[in-house]
Amino acid sequence: MGRRVERTTGGRAGPRRRGRRMVAAAAALGVLLPLAACGGGDGGVPTINLYYPPEQNLQTVIDNCNEQAQGRYRIEYRVLPRGADDQRVQMVRRLAAGDRGMDVLGLDVTWTQEFASADWILPWTGDARAEVERGTLAGPLESARYEDELFAAPKNTNVQLLWYRTDLVEQPPETWDDMIAAAQRLKERGQPYQVLTMGAQYEGLVAFYNTLVASAGGQILNEDGTEAVFDEGAVRALEVLQRFATAGVTSASFTNALEDDVRLAFQSGNGAFQLNWPFVYPALQEGAPELADKVGWARYPGVDAGQPSRVTIGGVNLAVSRYSDHPDEAFEAALCIRNAENQKFSAINDGVPPTIESIYADPEMTEAYPMKDEILAELRDGATRPLTPAYQNVSTVLSVTLSPPSAIRPQETADQLRRSVQDALESKGVLPG
Amino acid sequence: MSHRAEPTTEGGLADRKAGRRVKAPLSEGKKAERRLGWLLCAPAALVMVAVTAYPIFYSVWLSLQRFDLKFPDQREFIGLENYVTVLTNEFWWTAFGVTMLITVVTVAVELVLGMGLAIIMHRTIVGRGLVRTSALIPYGIVTVVAAFSWRYAWTPDTGYLANLFSDGAPLTERASALGIIMLAEIWKTTPFMALLLMAGLALVPEDLLKAASMDGASGWQRFTKVMLPVMKPAILVALLFRTLDAFRVFDNIYVLTAGANQTSSVSMLAYNNLMKGLNLGIGSTMSVLIFLTVAVIAFIFVKLFGTAAPGSSDEGRR
Numbered sequence: 034m035g036r037r038v039e040r041t042t043g044g045r046a047g048p049r050r051r052g053r054r055m056v057a058a059a060a061a062l063g064v065l066l067p068l069a070a071c072g073g074g075d076g077g078v079p080t081i082n083l084y085y086p087p088e089q090n091l092q093t094v095i096d097n098c099n100e101q102a103q104g105r106y107r108i109e110y111r112v113l114p115r116g117a118d119d120q121r122v123q124m125v126r127r128l129a130a131g132d133r134g135m136d137v138l139g140l141d142v143t144w145t146q147e148f149a150s151a152d153w154i155l156p157w158t159g160d161a162r163a164e165v166e167r168g169t170l171a172g173p174l175e176s177a178r179y180e181d182e183l184f185a186a187p188k189n190t191n192v193q194l195l196w197y198r199t200d201l202v203e204q205p206p207e208t209w210d211d212m213i214a215a216a217q218r219l220k221e222r223g224q225p226y227q228v229l230t231m232g233a234q235y236e237g238l239v240a241f242y243n244t245l246v247a248s249a250g251g252q253i254l255n256e257d258g259t260e261a262v263f264d265e266g267a268v269r270a271l272e273v274l275q276r277f278a279t280a281g282v283t284s285a286s287f288t289n290a291l292e293d294d295v296r297l298a299f300q301s302g303n304g305a306f307q308l309n310w311p312f313v314y315p316a317l318q319e320g321a322p323e324l325a326d327k328v329g330w331a332r333y334p335g336v337d338a339g340q341p342s343r344v345t346i347g348g349v350n351l352a353v354s355r356y357s358d359h360p361d362e363a364f365e366a367a368l369c370i371r372n373a374e375n376q377k378f379s380a381i382n383d384g385v386p387p388t389i390e391s392i393y394a395d396p397e398m399t400e401a402y403p404m405k406d407e408i409l410a411e412l413r414d415g416a417t418r419p420l421t422p423a424y425q426n427v428s429t430v431l432s433v434t435l436s437p438p439s440a441i442r443p444q445e446t447a448d449q450l451r452r453s454v455q456d457a458l459e460s461k462g463v464l465p466g
Numbered sequence: 467m468s469h470r471a472e473p474t475t476e477g478g479l480a481d482r483k484a485g486r487r488v489k490a491p492l493s494e495g496k497k498a499e500r501r502l503g504w505l506l507c508a509p510a511a512l513v514m515v516a517v518t519a520y521p522i523f524y525s526v527w528l529s530l531q532r533f534d535l536k537f538p539d540q541r542e543f544i545g546l547e548n549y550v551t552v553l554t555n556e557f558w559w560t561a562f563g564v565t566m567l568i569t570v571v572t573v574a575v576e577l578v579l580g581m582g583l584a585i586i587m588h589r590t591i592v593g594r595g596l597v598r599t600s601a602l603i604p605y606g607i608v609t610v611v612a613a614f615s616w617r618y619a620w621t622p623d624t625g626y627l628a629n630l631f632s633d634g635a636p637l638t639e640r641a642s643a644l645g646i647i648m649l650a651e652i653w654k655t656t657p658f659m660a661l662l663l664m665a666g667l668a669l670v671p672e673d674l675l676k677a678a679s680m681d682g683a684s685g686w687q688r689f690t691k692v693m694l695p696v697m698k699p700a701i702l703v704a705l706l707f708r709t710l711d712a713f714r715v716f717d718n719i720y721v722l723t724a725g726a727n728q729t730s731s732v733s734m735l736a737y738n739n740l741m742k743g744l745n746l747g748i749g750s751t752m753s754v755l756i757f758l759t760v761a762v763i764a765f766i767f768v769k770l771f772g773t774a775a776p777g778s779s780d781e782g783r784r
Contacts, residue, residue: 423536465557
């Protein structure tokens with residue numbers, strides 16, 4: 034928007050005049066844009082309002098798509114707030130009111146079922162569905178389905194990796210037990226030893242627990258997502274989580290740590306291991322280049338030896354709002370934004386892993402994405418979080434009950450969770466605040 | 467406390483109304499005047515009904531249903547089941563306790579500090595405008611903005627207060643987080659309390675104070691025996707307003723802790739169930755319960771303590 038404002042003011046006015054005019058132009062735009070959105074564009078070109086989380090270079094992708102559309106539609110990028118909760122609340126609030134100003138929605142992978150069940154997004158059918166399913170990784174695709182229908186197109190995916198200090202650790206550990214033991218040995222030797230990961234009471238802790246459950250071969254819910262199971266594997270995962278939290282290898286702020294806190298703690302050299310999303314690597318190269326040379330990556334550790342980990346999948350799905358005035362164009366626009374070429378561009382420029390498998394083999398990816406093989410391996414047996422419309426309730430209950438992890442008593446906590454998660458699934462009971 | 471002479475029971479009021487109806491056959495002119503009065507009130511009354519009564523009744527209606535936006539097909543009328551669910555839930559009572567604690571502590575502290583501030587503002591002779599303005603600044607700052615300042619101030623590494631007073635993260639522990647929430651509330655609304663009390667101070671006749679000091683009353687005696695009784699109506703109104711406000715505390719908690727570590731107030735809990743959980747049934751039930759609690763508080767103040775809304779004293783009624 035800033036660019037357009039400058040163009041309308043021209044270059045002749047003095048800085049003071051220009052400043053004032055820019056304000057006026059911005060104000061005028063502020064008034065006109067929503068009107069344009071309501072009217073669906075004045076020149077007969079439908080405006081497709083894309084509501085998507087902040088992504089630095091997404092505008093380039095959108096410009097490409099607008100060019101390719103040759104006047105069939107024009108995508109406007111409406112940037113959602115940065116926080117996931119804020120994004121969801123904005124969309125939910127507007128969809129509940131039947132807002133027609135939203136066409137394509139960028140949904141976190143855990144929201145698709147909820148939006149589908151609430152009848153807020155349209156199913157993908159016919160050729161569009163076939164195009165989305167072609168060559169897309171199974172895990173991300175699974176996250177976009179609800180009751181045998183496809184409700185979204187996976188735009189990008191994500192998995193956490195194990196990042197470790199090659200100067201301290203010879204061989205990356207394959208299980209949590211190995212990693213805890215290795216950290217304890219480092220601690221005895223007085224070297225940096227901490228295992229850093231997200232342990233605050235929020236979605237990150239739930240994703241962590243979900244990875245442990247899947248890695249232990251367990252289940253939180255049954256296949257249909259209608260019943261709380263918390264089987265043996267889920268109890269085993271609670272044991273690992275509790276043991277990790279009490280083994281003296283975490284940082285002091287473990288129970289308060291979000292993604293960025295973990296990244297910064299590792300970057301300052303305190304940690305021997307870090308479990309985090311791939312965005313930490315470019316940040317590390319920029320923030321602490323000498324440390325970056327001593328950091329390797331490997332598959333997330335598993336629970337049992339010989340049983341590779343199954344890691345929680347993140348990412349964003351594109352869905353079309355039921356209240357869109359231009360659903361056909363919206364589907365087309367969404368397909369363009371997530372096509373192979375644009376996904377590759379986003380992977381290289383914004384660091385978001387693609388959902389189309391063939392992109393990983395592209396030679397251009399090797400340089401920008403040195404860890405792509407590990408990511409792809411994890412994605413192939415990735416674990417989705419429980420697929421249910423009530424996921425938000427389940428996640429809230431889980432994060433409250435699992436926090437702090439050191440207070441977990443595996444069997445008892447599992448019994449308690451089985452009851453409270455069942456209530457949450459049936460939207461009975463009160464969500465903790 | 468109910469030593470006031472006015473009738474306090476519903477029965478008394480009804481009697482009086484009935485009596486008046488028999489006693490006063492209205493003249494034509496009076497009738498026309500009264501009709502005009504109603505007509506003049508009508509637009510405002512209609513707007514009030516549209517913007518307040520309708521939402522209130524709608525949320526009562528919602529609270530009697532199982533209604534979750536995630537499951538639109540399962541909407542049904544379930545009577546009082548939501549109330550049973552909420553009133554037997556530990557999260558609700560935890561939040562209720564937290565809200566009560568915040569209400570009692572902040573209003574008590576604000577009353578004391580506000581009284582001091584009011585006296586200072588009242589007594590200042592030099593730079594009165596400046597003193598009053600600067601005392602009111604916290605109240606003039608948007609609560610959310612002030613709450614963010616408090617949050618940054620109490621965040622380790624970036625915040626000066628956290629670095630001065632604590633070596634951990636005070637906002638992540640329940641007791642210290644609640645303390646900070648109350649501190650922010652008190653800082654923010656003490657000026658409001660002071661403003662209301664200052665209006666009461668203006669009612670105290672100067673002659674009365676002079677007479678008391680002539681009789682040898684000490685400063686403390688003049689305060690407790692002369693000023694407080696005269697100010698009582700103003701104090702009660704100030705307490706009522708602040709208690710109702712404090713019970714609905716939301717923004718400071720939302721910004722400072724977002725309700726983590728059991729620091730949720732009832733409003734916060736209702737918001738989470740409504741906006742995050744999309745559960746209109748349970749969320750509306752909580753809203754109705756909050757509304758009822760506020761009504762009970764107002765009832766206690768008005769009927770038991772004899773608080774009168776400004777302008778509705780007995781002499782004003784006709």
